[in-house]
Amino acid sequence: MLYSKKQKEKIFKDINENGYAYLKNVYTNKQLNKVKSSLLSMLNYINPEKKGKSLQEKYYQIKKMSPILKGHFYELCKNELEILKLVNDEKIVDLVKGFFKTDVIFSGQPGMLVYDDENDRCLVPHQETHQFAKDFLFVWSPLYDAKGDQGGLLIYEKSHKHGYYKHHTNNQLGSTNVNDDALKKFKPKKLEVKAGDALLIHSALIHGSVETKKKYFSRFIIIDRLCPLKKLPYLEKENVPKKIPYFGHGEGGDTVDYNTKNIYLNDSNNRKN
Numbered sequence: 001m002l003y004s005k006k007q008k009e010k011i012f013k014d015i016n017e018n019g020y021a022y023l024k025n026v027y028t029n030k031q032l033n034k035v036k037s038s039l040l041s042m043l044n045y046i047n048p049e050k051k052g053k054s055l056q057e058k059y060y061q062i063k064k065m066s067p068i069l070k071g072h073f074y075e076l077c078k079n080e081l082e083i084l085k086l087v088n089d090e091k092i093v094d095l096v097k098g099f100f101k102t103d104v105i106f107s108g109q110p111g112m113l114v115y116d117d118e119n120d121r122c123l124v125p126h127q128e129t130h131q132f133a134k135d136f137l138f139v140w141s142p143l144y145d146a147k148g149d150q151g152g153l154l155i156y157e158k159s160h161k162h163g164y165y166k167h168h169t170n171n172q173l174g175s176t177n178v179n180d181d182a183l184k185k186f187k188p189k190k191l192e193v194k195a196g197d198a199l200l201i202h203s204a205l206i207h208g209s210v211e212t213k214k215k216y217f218s219r220f221i222i223i224d225r226l227c228p229l230k231k232l233p234y235l236e237k238e239n240v241p242k243k244i245p246y247f248g249h250g251e252g253g254d255t256v257d258y259n260t261k262n263i264y265l266n267d268s269n270n271r272k273n
C-alpha cells in the first residue's frame with residue numbers, strides 16, 4: 001500500500017529538514033528472506049560441495065575460498081531480481097516521485113553493499129554524486145539489523161543544506177570524499193536501522209560507513225539511487241555523459257560544479273529548473 005498524503009508530508013518534511021527520512025516496516029520478513037535465499041543460492045553455486053547453514057556463514061566460507069568469486073557475487077547482486085524488486089518497491093517509487101514532483105524515476109545504481117568484519121570496504125564521508133540527476137534520493141535498507149556492533153550509517157547532521165562540496169578521491173579505496181574543512185562544520189550522528197526498515201537519504205547529505213565490529217557478521221544493505229526527471233543533463237544536452245561527473249572524475253568533471261549552472265557542463269542555454 002502506498003503512503004497516505006499525511007504520511008508523505010511528514011516524510012518529505014524529514015528529508016527537507018534532516019536530509020533523510022526513517023521509514024519503518026518497508027519490507028516484510030518474507031521479502032527479506034527471499035533476498036537472503038537468493039544470495040545464499042548464489043554463494044552455494046560458487047561452492048556446492050559445502051552448503052552453508054546461513055547466508056552469514058556461507059559468505060565467510062566463500063570469502064576465504066575465493067575473494068575474487070566473492071567479488072563476482074557482489075557484482076551480480078546489482079542484477080539480482082529479488083533485490084531489484086525491493087528497491088523498486090512501488091511505495092518507495094511513489095515517495096520519490098512525490099518528493100521531486102515528477103512522474104518519471106530512474107534507477108541509478110541498485111545493488112547490495114556488504115560490510116564484513118574486515119571493514120576494508122568502508123566509505124569515508126561523501127555526498128552522492130555521479131548520477132543521472134543532480135539531486136536524488138538514496139535508498140538504504142539492511143537485511144539484518146544495522147545497530148550496535150552490527151553497524152549503521154554515519155550521517156553529518158543537516159549537511160544537505162549547503163549544496164554540494166567538491167569531491168576528491170584521496171582516500172585508501174579511491175572512493176569519493178569531501179575534505180575535512182567541509183566535515184568539521186557538521187556533527188556526525190550514527191543512524192541505527194532495523195532489518196526491513198529503510199532510510200531515504202537526500203543525495204547532498206554527507207554520510208559514511210560505520211565499521212562492523214561483530215566477528216563473522218556481515219552487514220548486507222540493499223541500495224539504489226532513485227533519480228527524478230529533473231536536472232538531468234543527459235536529456236537536455238547532446239554532448240554530455242550519461243551520468244554527471246564529479247570534480248576530478250574526467251569526462252569534463254573539472255568543469256562541473258554541482259551548485260551552479262556548470263552542472264550543465266558550461267552550456268550557456270541552461271535550464272532554470
Ligand SMILES: O=C(O)CCC(=O)C(=O)O
Nearest residue numbers: 113123207208209210221
Ligand atoms: O552503507 C554504507 O556504509 C555507505 C554506503 C554509501 O554511502 C554508498 O554506497 O554510497
Ligand SMILES: [Fe+2]
Nearest residue numbers: 126127128207
Ligand atoms: Fe554514499
